[in-house]
Amino acid sequence: MAGMTREQAQAQAKRRQEITNRLKEVLIERLMLPLEPDEIAEDSPLFGSGLGLDSVDALEIVVVVESNFGVSIADDDMQAFRSINTVVDFIEAKQEEMEG
Template structure:
């Protein structure tokens, strides 16, 4: 893998994270700009303070926009933007 490949992967990951942030901020009508959400900020609890209804909306948004379905067994995905992006990348690689 060349340095250019690594750079392209980093750019693609940044774009994926930014897209997930935009979907969540806009789709849930959050009172925060997407670019202010940290990649590792918890989505629930003291993080963005999302609730169980928001979980269903996120599942729908990810499915509609990335063709990736999050099941009940995949609850770890909702830890942060990074864990959602990791899940999307892994599912796409299958």
């Protein structure tokens, strides 16, 4: 956030929170997770011991991200899909590329 005004930093933080909330809501809905958005920690692993998602769920996450956030995901982008935070980082970076 270096070089940003306070307003820009606040706007960026608000946008990140909106992306995070929307991502959680859509994942819960599409993957039929028995959770509320606030029960999903942003840094918990999506796969394995975290939310326990599998490779089929990974494909669904790709569809969710592409259709809800307007970004394209290449095969080598999948390493970004470790947690909610890493997915949000990916979405923000892709959206900035598209805007820039």
